[in-house]
Amino acid sequence: DADVTQTPRNRITKTGKRIMLECSQTKGHDRMYWYRQDPGLGLRLIYYSFDVKDINKGEISDGYSVSRQAQAKFSLSLESAIPNQTALYFCATSDLTGDGQPQHFGDGTRLSIL
Amino acid sequence: ELKVEQNPLFLSMQEGKNYTIYCNYSTTSDRLYWYRQDPGKSLESLFVLLSNGAVKQEGRLMASLDTKARLSTLHITAAVHDLSATYFCAGSGSARQLTFGSGTQLTVLP
Numbered sequence: 001d002a003d004v005t006q007t008p009r010n011r012i013t014k015t016g017k018r019i020m021l022e023c024s025q026t027k028g029h030d031r032m033y034w035y036r037q038d039p040g041l042g043l044r045l046i047y048y049s050f051d052v053k054d055i056n057k058g059e060i061s062d063g064y065s066v067s068r069q070a071q072a073k074f075s076l077s078l079e080s081a082i083p084n085q086t087a088l089y090f091c092a093t094s095d096l097t098g099d100g101q102p103q104h105f106g107d108g109t110r111l112s113i114l
Numbered sequence: 115e116l117k118v119e120q121n122p123l124f125l126s127m128q129e130g131k132n133y134t135i136y137c138n139y140s141t142t143s144d145r146l147y148w149y150r151q152d153p154g155k156s157l158e159s160l161f162v163l164l165s166n167g168a169v170k171q172e173g174r175l176m177a178s179l180d181t182k183a184r185l186s187t188l189h190i191t192a193a194v195h196d197l198s199a200t201y202f203c204a205g206s207g208s209a210r211q212l213t214f215g216s217g218t219q220l221t222v223l224p
Binding site: 103 | 164204
């Protein structure tokens with residue numbers, strides 16, 4: 001079983017729709033992150049969370065919101081989707097205490113907005 | 115604001131050859147990460163470099179970090195086809211959030 005699980009894996013939707021991408025983890029990590037990957041641009045940080053009460057904006061938070069429902073769950077919402085939000089979205093986790101440990105990534109959600 | 119630049123963006127190399135991918139970053143980054151991504155897949159951690167002069171090796175890959183030059187390198191020795199993938203470096207901000215380079219798409223040809 002995957003340690004970091006993203007649902008759905010693929011989603012096609014229309015402009016203006018509200019979309020929620022979900023991430024759950026079994027690693028027991030405190031920190032969770034949402035990234036977006038576009039071709040040729042690498043990954044860019046959307047939001048990150050250190051615990052349930054600590055949410056922070058990343059580089060490209062406009063048009064997105066997040067909710068940390070529990071230590072293990074971190075969801076990303078697009079309130080009114082637009083075509084340029086078409087991308088591959090990754091959730092990641094890291095351990096607060098394990099210095100030098102890498103972030104662990106989910107398998108990604110491929111989102112297409114028509 | 116941390117910026118990370120990788121080069122080259124595309125690299126085709128023949129099996130058995132050596133090559134180096136370069137990763138420059140703009141401001142202080144207290145750790146440097148290398149990841150591998152296969153097409154349509156997630157990111158797999160390769161190395162975490164914590165300090166100046168750090169060198170780590172795994173198989174045909176060796177990563178190093180020079181914090182004074184703000185440079186990390188990923189050296190590939192005697193490339194094989196299985197190394198074909200996209201390689202990302204990433205710097206770490208104060209909150210351990212990652213700033214990624216654009217990636218190097220490596221193709222190893224027979």
